[in-house]
Amino acid sequence: MLDTYEPEPMSGCWLWTGRYITTGYGALKGGVTQLAHRAMWRAHHGEIPRGLFVLHRCDVRCCVNPAHLFLGTAQDNTKDMVRKGRHWAPPKLAACRRGHPYDAGNTRQRPGGRRTCRTCSNEAAKMYQRRKRAKEMANALQLHPRDGDVESFHG
Ligand SMILES: [Zn+2]
Ligand SMILES: [Zn+2]
Numbered sequence: 001m002l003d004t005y006e007p008e009p010m011s012g013c014w015l016w017t018g019r020y021i022t023t024g025y026g027a028l029k030g031g032v033t034q035l036a037h038r039a040m041w042r043a044h045h046g047e048i049p050r051g052l053f054v055l056h057r058c059d060v061r062c063c064v065n066p067a068h069l070f071l072g073t074a075q076d077n078t079k080d081m082v083r084k085g086r087h088w089a090p091p092k093l094a095a096c097r098r099g100h101p102y103d104a105g106n107t108r109q110r111p112g113g114r115r116t117c118r119t120c121s122n123e124a125a126k127m128y129q130r131r132k133r134a135k136e137m138a139n140a141l142q143l144h145p146r147d148g149d150v151e152s153f154h155g
Contacts, residue, residue, distance in 0.1 A: 013063040024061040040064040
C-alpha cells in the first residue's frame with residue numbers, strides 16, 4: 001500500500017502516485033483518510049508522538065521519502081507553512097531591547113505585524129508627560145530646564 005510512489009531522481013523525492021486529498025497531500029486508499037507521508041513515517045520510524053506533525057524538508061507535500069520527513073510541533077508546522085507561502089514576518093524576538101518579555105500581557109500588536117513593548121511605551125508616555133510638565137513649569141517660571149533636571153528616556 002505504501003509503494004504507490006515514483007522516485008524523482010533530481011530532488012530525491014518519492015512522489016506519491018496514489019490518491020490525493022485537496023490540500024495536495026497524498027492519501028492512502030480506505031475509509032479513514034490516512035495521509036501517505038504520515039503512514040510512511042510510521043512505517044520507517046515508528047509511531048508519531050501525540051501532538052507532533054510530520055513535516056517535509058523538501059516542501060513537496062506529496063513526497064513520501066522518509067529521509068525528507070521530520071517531526072515538528074504545530075508551531076513548526078505553521079512556521080513551515082508561512083515560510084513556504086513566502087509570507088514575510090519580522091523576526092520574533094523574545095524580549096524588547098530593554099529586556100521586557102514579549103508575552104501576551106506585554107505585547108502590543110501593531111498593523112503590519114510589528115510589536116511594541118507595552119512597558120516601554122507606557123514608560124515613554126509617562127516620561128513624555130513628565131517632560132511636558134517640567135517644561136510647562138519652567139516656562140511658567142521663565143526658566144529653562146537644564147540637562148539633568150529631566151531624566152532622558154532612551155526607548
Ligand atoms: Zn521530498
Ligand atoms: Zn520594553
